[in-house]
Amino acid sequence: MVxxxxxxxxxxxxxxxxxxxxxxxxxxxxxxxxxxxxWPALVGTVYLxxxxxxxxxxxxxxxxxxxxxxxxxxxxTRIVNLAVVNLAGVPSIVHGLFGxxxxxxxxxxxxxxxxxxxxxxxxxxxxxxxxxKEALAAVPRSFREACWNVGATRWQTxxxxxxxxxxxxxxxGVILQVSRTAGETAPVMLTGVATWAIGGDGLFLYNLRExxxxxxxxxxxxRTQASGAKEELSYAIAATLLGVVLLVNAxxxxxxxxxxxxxxx
Amino acid sequence: MAxxxxxxxxxxxxxxxxxxxxxxxxxxxxxNEILGVIGPAQSGKxxxxxxxxxxxxxTPGTQVVGKVVVDxxxxxxxxxxxxxxxxxxxxxxxxxxLPLSIYDNVAFAPRAAGNRDKTWLDGHVEKCLRQAAxxxxxxDRLDSLGTKLSGGQQQRLTIARALSHEPEILCLxxxxxxxxxxxxxxxxxxxxxxxxAMTIILVTNLVQQARRLAARTMFLxxxxxxxxxxxxxxxxxxxxxxxxxxxxxxxxG
Numbered sequence: 001m002v003x004x005x006x007x008x009x010x011x012x013x014x015x016x017x018x019x020x021x022x023x024x025x026x027x028x029x030x031x032x033x034x035x036x037x038x039w040p041a042l043v044g045t046v047y048l049x050x051x052x053x054x055x056x057x058x059x060x061x062x063x064x065x066x067x068x069x070x071x072x073x074x075x076x077t078r079i080v081n082l083a084v085v086n087l088a089g090v091p092s093i094v095h096g097l098f099g100x101x102x103x104x105x106x107x108x109x110x111x112x113x114x115x116x117x118x119x120x121x122x123x124x125x126x127x128x129x130x131x132x133k134e135a136l137a138a139v140p141r142s143f144r145e146a147c148w149n150v151g152a153t154r155w156q157t158x159x160x161x162x163x164x165x166x167x168x169x170x171x172x173g174v175i176l177q178v179s180r181t182a183g184e185t186a187p188v189m190l191t192g193v194a195t196w197a198i199g200g201d202g203l204f205l206y207n208l209r210e211x212x213x214x215x216x217x218x219x220x221x222x223r224t225q226a227s228g229a230k231e232e233l234s235y236a237i238a239a240t241l242l243g244v245v246l247l248v249n250a251x252x253x254x255x256x257x258x259x260x261x262x263x264x265x
Numbered sequence: 266m267a268x269x270x271x272x273x274x275x276x277x278x279x280x281x282x283x284x285x286x287x288x289x290x291x292x293x294x295x296x297n298e299i300l301g302v303i304g305p306a307q308s309g310k311x312x313x314x315x316x317x318x319x320x321x322x323x324t325p326g327t328q329v330v331g332k333v334v335v336d337x338x339x340x341x342x343x344x345x346x347x348x349x350x351x352x353x354x355x356x357x358x359x360x361x362x363l364p365l366s367i368y369d370n371v372a373f374a375p376r377a378a379g380n381r382d383k384t385w386l387d388g389h390v391e392k393c394l395r396q397a398a399x400x401x402x403x404x405d406r407l408d409s410l411g412t413k414l415s416g417g418q419q420q421r422l423t424i425a426r427a428l429s430h431e432p433e434i435l436c437l438x439x440x441x442x443x444x445x446x447x448x449x450x451x452x453x454x455x456x457x458x459x460x461x462a463m464t465i466i467l468v469t470n471l472v473q474q475a476r477r478l479a480a481r482t483m484f485l486x487x488x489x490x491x492x493x494x495x496x497x498x499x500x501x502x503x504x505x506x507x508x509x510x511x512x513x514x515x516x517x518g
Contacts, residue, residue, distance in 0.1 A: 073326075142361045143361065143364070145323070145357065146357065146363055146423070147363070147373070148350065149355035150373060150377065150426060150427070150429065150430050151378060152374070153377070160365075160373070
């Protein structure tokens with residue numbers, strides 16, 4: 001697995017190297033994207049990742065805690081579990097279409113960062129629930145029973161014992177979804193990402209109700225729609241996208257090592 | 266003078282799904298006695314203990330019929346279930362050191378009950394660890410992990426934790442299966458000491474342990490009480506039931 005990964009990374013970075021300049025990252029695209037940089041797309045991608053995770057991570061983790069720690073085993077929880085598993089397998093374009101209907105038109109958010117982030121959140125939610133459930137289930141039941149026996153409430157048990165001992169597994173699941181969120185094109189294309197949305201001035205560029213650009217969409221656009229773009233440009237975008245994903249994953253790994261070192265059994 | 270009844274169990278039936286594991290048993294536990302409970306595996310000893318502090322409710326599909334009365338109160342009418350559990354200390358067969366420091370293991374229950382005064386906790390942790398005959402071995406490393414202790418030490422840590430919420434009843438469920446005989450004897454001495462302050466239910470599959478410690482012994486078999494009598498009677502040559510004699514002398518089945 002290391003060889004293809006290295007090959008992909010080296011190939012893309014090498015092909016894109018001539019275009020990877022400081023200006024490439026910090027400037028707006030010009031002349032339909034064939035010149036200039038990718039700043040708005042970079043910012044847009046970060047927006048989508050952060051906002052969608054802020055929605056899906058807390059909801060997903062709490063949902064998993066409820067299913068795993070509180071809910072009784074009955075037909076209802078079985079249906080919920082089945083739904084979670086199946087929702088995780090729904091193709092992203094279908095989520096996109098759902099987002100278009102539910103958020104863009106249904107809730108009248110219009111094509112916007114908000115609608116796109118919500119769509120991405122819905123898409124990542126089942127995977128976060130599933131991975132969190134697994135992490136919680138890995139904490140031995142005897143720990144919980146020991147806590148209950150000394151008169152701790154369910155929540156005290158979860159807060160002091162179960163969560164601290166499953167947090168590294170939970171975070172792994174959450175952070176893996178970052179790379180998925182970063183790379184998705186189809187669902188955001190339908191719900192809030194435009195080929196051309198430079199945004200306003202200042203550091204934040206966009207507000208929630210505006211459309212934005214994203215790296216994946218920009219790559220798709222440069223490669224298929226903009227004639228005359230130099231080849232290294234698209235490779236440079238791909239390299240940036242890879243960089244964002246690898247950066248997030250690397251920080252996740254570092255964080256996990258830190259948590260593991262504090263793990264107590 | 267009749268001894269005061271600490272626990273009264275009346276017609277207790279317990280079903281897991283369709284299977285009944287306790288078939289309507291009735292008995293009393295007197296205050297400040299050690300009641301030995303002996304019986305083969307699967308006879309319902311652990312389930313019985315879990316009915317006392319209502320942790321049985323955490324197992325899905327269980328159904329409890331009958332009455333368990335602790336200090337004159339029906340446990341199923343008790344609204345402060347956490348208070349009930351603090352009144353009953355539980356020690357499980359396998360030691361469970363919570364993944365916390367030794368200090369936090371013992372301070373967990375008082376803290377969960379809302380007691381956060383540092384000075385009081387320090388003294389209390391020491392008291393509980395001393396009661397469990399563990400203090401001298403761990404007093405210099407209270408910050409190290411409870412889970413890193415040896416099996417015997419962890420079991421004593423579990424006992425210290427069970428004592429940390431100042432229970433009036435202590436239930437020990439085969440506490441000695443994971444520890445060596447020397448440690449077992451030390452804990453048995455601890456129990457003789459604790460008997461003055463609390464009521465102890467000692468579930469054990471070492472029949473001799475019940476003989477050494479218990480004032481009365483109950484023989485539980487297949488979810489029914491075969492015999493409950495003074496320990497001398499249960500271990501005599503002529504107990505009330507033939508099966509008791511056979512079980513105690515290892516010629517059962």
